[in-house]
Amino acid sequence: MIINMSGGGIDNLKFRVYAATSLPASGKENDVCIITSTPIFRWEVFPVAPTWESINGWVYIQNAPAYSFEYPNVNILKKNIIWLFFVKCWQYENGNWSSKDAYQYRNGAWVQFSTVFRATINITYPAGSTCKATCGSTTLTAPNTSGTWACAVPNAGTWTVMATDGASTKAETVDITQEGQELSIELSYRFYLFMEGQGMQNGFNFEASLSSYTSADNNRITYNNNCQLWGAFQIKPNIDMSIYKSICFDVDVEATWQSGSYSLVYGVGAYVSSNFHDENQGTWAAKATSTVAGNPDRAVYRVDLSGVESAQYVKFLTVGTQGYVYNIWLE
């Protein structure tokens, strides 16, 4: 946008800047109208986007930066004519700079030179939860608890997206850097049953099937089973799996014995009252089996719980293998 202010004397170089909630039918030549419900505290023109703290209501009209001698941001062409090239309008609201729809009246018509910042964070979160997006003092709330939300954010910055369902919370941050940006984020709750360095979650108990082969301290669960017996553990009590989609075991397999069969079997199912082993097939609701050999890197072993909508026990079985379980969580 190029504005042209002509007339005699310095008084004629003025132009009006005002706020309105909707665009007036007409204006005076060079008027600038900003669509906002926040009163304008003060305004100024400057060639860079504002990033600093300001006073609520302060308006900042950004003119184009000077690209070169041939393309300056202010150009005095001849007596009483100044050209400014407006590209964006901002207003400081609730601790953030918000871009605004802004117009200039030129040659008898409104011409838009600034649009409200539009970027979208497509959020997937556990259905039934509340979800909020926060940047500075601006907080947006999902209109429902459906589990998906196309969150239209009004300004660039680091946005914290948080889902909450009772005591379960999950938050992640995303950086919005430019207008029109669209990105996706998925939030899922991670509930630790066993955490490295902290041991079992309060209210849960580790129960070894063969304690000589499987034990736990606050740092890790150790299984050391170089024979064909099933060293195993269960976690009591059972857990409502309906809000989780996966059970995960962070395992470091140290060794396997090649002379016999070896495997890890892990998942969720019914409680088994005495020495349980993989022949108790009917007791599993969902499970996976790993026969990885040797000394592989520490890894996360997962089982899908998408269809497990009921309370189940977490179970882990070993045979012919030795290693450690550092973390167990539901997500």
Next chain:
Amino acid sequence: MKIYIDPDFKCYTAPGEGRTAVETDFFDGKCPAFIEGYRFIPSGEHWTREDGVVFVGEMVAPWKDWRELDAAQREYERQLIAEYEQALSEIEAALGVTM
């Protein structure tokens, strides 16, 4: 027992176009309704869930609500027991056994 899986690793009790036969003892004694609510990923293969999470085989997990599958299985077992009891009663009657 032998089951059949489609390209999405969903289980079936009968062969069909695009289905692969696999052997597993996980479903021994289970009714068709139970089996066909599960997904079976054989060892050495992997399945990517719709949210992008990858699961490696061997894994067996329900894709239908497990409560429905469990209810179907319990009803199947109840009917089996009823059939066995009926057959036993008929044998006892034929042999003139009285309790």
